[in-house]
Amino acid sequence: MLTWVYGNAAARLLLRRAISATMILALLAITARSALAWWSGSAIVYFLQPELGTICISVAFVVSVWLRRPLVGKLISDYIHLPTRLIRHARMQRCFARLTLLWAVILLLNAGMSIWLLLSQTIEIYLLVRPLAVAGTCGLAFLGSVWIFLRLLRHIAHQSSQSPALKSPAAAGAH
16 A cells, blocks of 8 residues: 555646645555554554544644645535635635544544544444444534535625626627
8 A cells, every 4th residue: 555655646746737635645554554654563552543644634624724725625626626716705615624633523423433433442343333333423424524625615606796896808798
């Protein structure tokens, strides 16, 4: 896994292609996991590794908001082409910041729950319960995020259709 992630990043750099935010997050997580795997052969440490990576990613999400470059905005841009004017819209920037903080909290909750399961339950229970709990939490957060994002898009579209100042120059000149 380590070779694949770093190889892909190196190939992108050699081909002068951008490295996506998703790839950067994968590099951070796999680096932390591999360093811990090298350090210890313990089953608990092995299963703890992804949780520590998740905590690191959560912190990266919070820092990105603090730096006014919310990672959710970057991740959305990696998968959906949005007009620059829409991405720079003040309400969209606030939405990106709030969704980034939401995901930071979701990631921390999932990591905390996973660590608690790992330390308080048998490995068998951990392996059974953790995937279901994480999938449920992330699934609900994903649906909520999509709903919030689509609601904002509808609001901005409605607002721009009502206000000549928000229309594109081509649309404003058509009247």
